[in-house]
Amino acid sequence: MSKQEKHWEKTRGLLFVTLAIWFVFSIGIFLFGAEMEASSFKPLGYPLSYYMTCQGSLGIFVILIFWFANRQEKIDDEFGYTEREDD
Amino acid sequence: MTKMIKGKFIDNLPKVYGIYTGGFLVFIILMAIAEQAGMSAKLIGIFFVAFTVSIYAIIGYLSRTLQLDAYYVAGRQVPTVFNGMATAADWMSGASFVAMAGGIYFKGYGYMALLVGWTGGYVLVASLLAPYLRKFGCYTVPDFIGTRYGGNLARVSAVLVLTVASFTYVTAQINATGTIASVALDIPFGIAVYVGLASILLCSMLGGMRAVTWTQVAQYIVLIIAYLLPVFWISNKMGAGFFPHFMLADEVARIAELESQFGLGTVKNSAADLATVPKGLAGITKAHSEVNTTPWKFISLAVCMMAGTASLPHVMMRYFTTPSVRTARRSVGWSLFFIFLLYSSAPMLATLSKLSLMDPNLTTGIIGKSITEVQNIDWYQNWNQANLMFVSDFNGNGTLELNEFFMGGKAVVLATPEIAGLPYVISGLVAAGGMAAAMSTADGLVLAIANALSHDLYYKIIDPKAETAKRLIVARILLVIIGFAGATIAALEIQGILGSVIWAFDFAMSGLFFPLVLGVWWKRANAQGAVAGMLIGLAVGTWYLIHVRTGGTPIWGVTQLTFGIHGALASLISMIVVSLATKAPDAATQRMVDEVRIPSGRTVLGKQH
Numbered sequence: 093m094s095k096q097e098k099h100w101e102k103t104r105g106l107l108f109v110t111l112a113i114w115f116v117f118s119i120g121i122f123l124f125g126a127e128m129e130a131s132s133f134k135p136l137g138y139p140l141s142y143y144m145t146c147q148g149s150l151g152i153f154v155i156l157i158f159w160f161a162n163r164q165e166k167i168d169d170e171f172g173y174t175e176r177e178d179d
Numbered sequence: 180m181t182k183m184i185k186g187k188f189i190d191n192l193p194k195v196y197g198i199y200t201g202g203f204l205v206f207i208i209l210m211a212i213a214e215q216a217g218m219s220a221k222l223i224g225i226f227f228v229a230f231t232v233s234i235y236a237i238i239g240y241l242s243r244t245l246q247l248d249a250y251y252v253a254g255r256q257v258p259t260v261f262n263g264m265a266t267a268a269d270w271m272s273g274a275s276f277v278a279m280a281g282g283i284y285f286k287g288y289g290y291m292a293l294l295v296g297w298t299g300g301y302v303l304v305a306s307l308l309a310p311y312l313r314k315f316g317c318y319t320v321p322d323f324i325g326t327r328y329g330g331n332l333a334r335v336s337a338v339l340v341l342t343v344a345s346f347t348y349v350t351a352q353i354n355a356t357g358t359i360a361s362v363a364l365d366i367p368f369g370i371a372v373y374v375g376l377a378s379i380l381l382c383s384m385l386g387g388m389r390a391v392t393w394t395q396v397a398q399y400i401v402l403i404i405a406y407l408l409p410v411f412w413i414s415n416k417m418g419a420g421f422f423p424h425f426m427l428a429d430e431v432a433r434i435a436e437l438e439s440q441f442g443l444g445t446v447k448n449s450a451a452d453l454a455t456v457p458k459g460l461a462g463i464t465k466a467h468s469e470v471n472t473t474p475w476k477f478i479s480l481a482v483c484m485m486a487g488t489a490s491l492p493h494v495m496m497r498y499f500t501t502p503s504v505r506t507a508r509r510s511v512g513w514s515l516f517f518i519f520l521l522y523s524s525a526p527m528l529a530t531l532s533k534l535s536l537m538d539p540n541l542t543t544g545i546i547g548k549s550i551t552e553v554q555n556i557d558w559y560q561n562w563n564q565a566n567l568m569f570v571s572d573f574n575g576n577g578t579l580e581l582n583e584f585f586m587g588g589k590a591v592v593l594a595t596p597e598i599a600g601l602p603y604v605i606s607g608l609v610a611a612g613g614m615a616a617a618m619s620t621a622d623g624l625v626l627a628i629a630n631a632l633s634h635d636l637y638y639k640i641i642d643p644k645a646e647t648a649k650r651l652i653v654a655r656i657l658l659v660i661i662g663f664a665g666a667t668i669a670a671l672e673i674q675g676i677l678g679s680v681i682w683a684f685d686f687a688m689s690g691l692f693f694p695l696v697l698g699v700w701w702k703r704a705n706a707q708g709a710v711a712g713m714l715i716g717l718a719v720g721t722w723y724l725i726h727v728r729t730g731g732t733p734i735w736g737v738t739q740l741t742f743g744i745h746g747a748l749a750s751l752i753s754m755i756v757v758s759l760a761t762k763a764p765d766a767a768t769q770r771m772v773d774e775v776r777i778p779s780g781r782t783v784l785g786k787q788h
Contacts (some may be wrong), residue, residue, distance in 0.1 A: 110306045118299035118485060122287055122477050125288070125470040137428025142468040145291035146283075146526035147424065150298045150519050157305045157512040165308075165505060173779045175503045 095104060099171040110160045117149045117156075192261055199234075199246040200400050206781040207404075211604045214354040218235060220603045224363040227607035228614055235394045235618065236381040239761040239775075242393050243385035247647055247787050249317040250387030250654065251630060253500040255786075257392055262506075263513025265392050265496040268399035271521055272348075273355025273617035274680040276394065276402060279522075282590030282677065289472035293681075294522050300488025305511035308489055309498040311699040311775050313507035316782025317499065319627070320492035320691070321635040324713075326784060327698045327775075329768065331640050334724065336713040338631045341492045342691030343717065348683035349624040351676045352671040353379070353662075357591075358676075359647065362565070363610040369670050373615075376617055376666040379621045381660035384655055387630075391622045393501060397614035403520055405612020406592075410524050413531045413599045423527040431533050434467045437537050439547060441581035448582055452573045459675075460569050460585040467533060475736055483743040487684025491692035493627035495621075499676060504778040537581070543599055546581050553579050558597045562590055588677070614755035626663065630656040644754075681740050682724070687747025689720030693754050701758075702772050707760025715753040720746025 093101075121128065121144060128141040135143045168174055210223055244250055275297070282290045317323040320555070321341060325334030329492045339592065356375030361368045382394040409424055409589045421427025438444075443466065456462075465471050488494065497514075501507040535543040550572045553559055562568040567587035570579055586594075592613070596605040633654035638645055645653070690713045697704040697712075727733055737744050774783055 096773060096777065103776070107306050110302065111291065114302040114306075118295055118302075118481060119420050119478050120782055122292075122295070122481070123474045125472075125474055125477065129470045134428070134618050135403060135780060136425050137429060141288065141470050142526075145294055149295050150523055153302050154512065154515050154519050156302055158260065158509070160302075160306055161505075161508045161512055162691050168505075168778050173777050175505055175779045 095171055099167065099173060102167045102170075105162065106160065106163050110156065113156055114153070117144075117152045119151070180547050183311040184508040189256055189258070192258065196396060196400065199397060202405075203231075203401060203404065204260070206287075207604065207608060210607060211602060214602055214604050216498060221365060221607070222384065223603055223607040225365075225608055227611040228360065229349045231615060232378045232381075232618075235397060235615075236378065236399055237380035238394045239384070239390040241732045242390035244387065244389050245648070245651065247650065248736050249389045250651055251499075252496075252636065253387075253389040253392045255500055256502050257313060257500040259506045259510045260513050261396050262392075262510040264399040264496060265395035265513035265518050266494065266510070267517035267521075268520060268588065268615070268619035269391075269400065269497055269623040269715045270418040270494055270620070271402065271616050272620035272680060273359075273613060274351065274677050275521065275525075276361075276406065276616035277355060277589050277592050277613050280525040280532070281586075282592035283526050284533060284591045285461050285463065285465065285588060287598065288326075288470050289465070291526065292472075292477045292480040293484060294525070296484025296520060297488065298518060299481065300485035301332075301511055301515040301518075303485060303489040304494070304498075305508055305742055307696050308495065308503045308699065309511050310508045310778065312495060312695075313498050313501060314504045314775050314782060314788075316784040316788075318634050318784075318788070319631045320495050320695070320785070321466075321631050322639075324634060324694060324698065325639065325769070325773065328546060328694075328704075328709045328764075330706045330710075333706050333713075334635050334639060336710050337694070338635050338690065339715050340633050340687070340717050342628055344683050344687035345493060345624045345628050347679050347686060348493075349621055349628070349661075349665045350673075351679040352617045352621035353665045355676050356614060356621060357666075357669060359610055359613045360618065361436070362593075363607075363614070368672075372666050372670045374620075375618070376662050379618055379625065380659060382618070383622045383626050384658055387456045387626040387654065388389040388496075388500060388626060390498075391626055394577050394622065395619045399517065402612040402615040402619075404585070405522060405608045406528075407670050409596045409599075409601060409605050409609060410528050410531065412601055412605070413535070413595065414527070416599060416601070417519065417535070418452050418715025419531065419534075423531065424523055425487045427530050427690055427740040428526055430530050432470050434530065434533055434537065435469070437546075438463075438466055438581075439442075441537070443581060446580065446582050448573060452571070455571060456585050457566055457569055460567070460587050462582055463533070467530070476738075479737060479741045479744055482683055483688060483697075483741045486688040486692045486747060487743060490695060491684065492631070492687075492691075493623040495695075496627060496630075497623070499560050528595065529591060532598070535595065535599045536584070546579055548579055550579050550583075551577075551578055557637065558594065562586075562594050567594065569767065595687075621665075625658060628661050629654055632657050632661075640781050678740075682742075684742030685720060685724070685741065685746065686717070688743035689750060690714075690717040692747050693751045697754060699772070699775060702711065702769055703758060703763055705753065705758050705761055705764045707758075707761040708754045712754030719749035 125141050131140045321334050321337035357372035360374050361371035368760035383391050419430050498507045501510050537546050538544045539547045569585040569591040637653050694709045694712045715765035723745045727739045
């Protein structure tokens with residue numbers, strides 16, 4: 093397998109992990125809206141369903157993108173595909 | 180010479196915008212002093228809108244350019260964080276600023292799918308598209324489609340989808356600028372729309388993407404101050420909490436308590452009573468924090484907004500302006516961070532607004548007071564006159580009940596500062612913020628359409644030998660034409676702001692989502708498949724929208740707000756089937772896709788093309 097193929101395989105792996113996390117917090121948990129509301133776990137005192145829609149999921153997306161960007165940069169570095177400043 | 184100044188300007192960005200922000204805060208304080216000294220509310224409103232708009236116009240003028248890559252992609256040197264701010268302003272429209280808190284206020288949980296959808300989409304942008312399209316080095320989104328798949332048909336199809344989606348969106352934004360300009364400047368809506376248009380064109384005409392970028396950063400600063408300041412102020416004034424986002428749990432619980440006390444959902448208005456309520460106003464019929472929708476309804480709306488986000492060209496083209504692939508990726512994170520600041524505040528504003536009106540223990544509470552007393556309140560009279568508020572004693576007991584109070588969605592953002600007893604200067608600030616939000620999005624959209632037509636249709640297809648000067652003139656003429664067409668349709672007031680924004684997402688998703696994503700992630704995708712995907716997706720989406728609008732039975736519970744589900748599904752299936760049934764892309768195209776997947780090295784398209 094060529095260097096480029098390996099790089100793409102790792103990139104694809106990272107994509108799947110990222111999309112899996114994304115799926116859980118954008119779609120998965122909202123299948124259980126009623127259960128979340130009944131939950132006794134109340135972040136900052138808000139009902140869980142309310143909290144996730146107005147802060148929780150949104151904040152997780154922000155962190156997820158930065159985490160993804162860091163991981164992708166590591167993968168690019170590993171294969172020597174880092175951009176040079178003068179590109 | 181210009182190069183030198185530009186270089187200096189880029190290096191000094193934090194300083195320049197720091198001074199700008201400080202200057203704006205000083206302006207707010209001066210206005211507050213003027214208000215104390217007796218300046219009229221009307222004059223304060225005029226000052227706020229006129230002052231901010233002229234600053235944007237000055238920035239637009241200073242950013243004028245005669246270079247192609249500056250006009251189309253801001254010279255590809257916009258730093259990460261600033262591109263994040265510009266994208267946030269580009270993204271957050273009049274709908275986000277003026278209408279969203281109102282939607283949450285009236286519809287509760289079901290509506291909050293928009294919060295999740297309009298943020299979650301950025302994960303798709305960052306992971307599936309933005310870095311790869313940046314590596315491609317295109318000027319516009321159809322530029323990517325046209326080069327990746329090859330052939331004029333693919334390019335034209337992409338221009339078609341882009342135009343349908345962005346034009347639907349832009350009429351709503353020009354409508355919003357008109358609404359705010361007409362209220363703040365006290366002129367008729369029909370004229371205000373063109374005042375709004377003139378301000379929008381001032382920002383974009385001379386400098387294209389470069390001018391739009393630097394005005395959008397300035398607009399973000401205005402709109403975020405205008406949104407957050409009232410939220411924090413009201414929360415502190417009410418004693419609800421120093422930092423509302425973390426401290427409103429008691430208030431949310433209190434609203435639930437009041438809802439049951441006032442008989443929410445048990446007392447229903449008769450159809451005859453409701454007929455007396457002015458059009459466009461709504462009462463509180465959904466619980467504030469309870470789950471009040473089926474999972475599929477919530478999820479389908481969120482999915483449409485997420486896929487739409489990843490397919491809207493005016494957002495995607497912001498990531499063409501960063502210096503590198505790496506910065507494009509990070510810049511998506513910053514964009515979402517800056518959007519998060521406003522989106523996470525919208526539910527807090529809705530909570531504070533509702534509690535101000537409902538809680539009898541607060542001096543601002545009106546539910547439970549006598550009808551005549553409420554009708555004599557100053558702000559009630561103002562907003563009633565503006566057709567955004569209405570009370571009526573349906574049961575004839577002389578007291579205002581929860582089901583007897585009606586409000587327009589826009590009033591939650593525009594009127595809450597006044598209701599909560601904040602000085603008028605805050606209302607002026609909010610008007611300036613709304614104007615900034617609508618203008619910045621309209622700018623991005625008009626530019627996206629005009630650039631696609633001038634670059635992809637005119638230069639790439641009609642006259643490939645056109646010289647730079649001629650290309651830039653055509654681009655500017657198209658900008659003005661598109662702007663006028665948008666304003667003319669906006670002046671007709673066919674649809675509400677929010678509805679047409681949601682439609683724009685569905686259109687974009689129907690035609691562009693899979694052709695864009697598969698262009699990077701599936702080498703086997705070819706021109707025939709992409710054309711089928713775009714055209715069939717758009718056609719099926721449009722057909723379904725008309726089908727539901729004309730009273731057809733919904734399929735799979737998909738409504739007129741989520742018609743992109745059918746559009747995108749048709750697009751995906753037709754794209755895969757047609758691609759596999761026709762010849763695989765040639766070796767050169769396959770190499771191009773390989774090239775796009777590696778961040779380092781030259782862009783696929785040249786710096787000037």
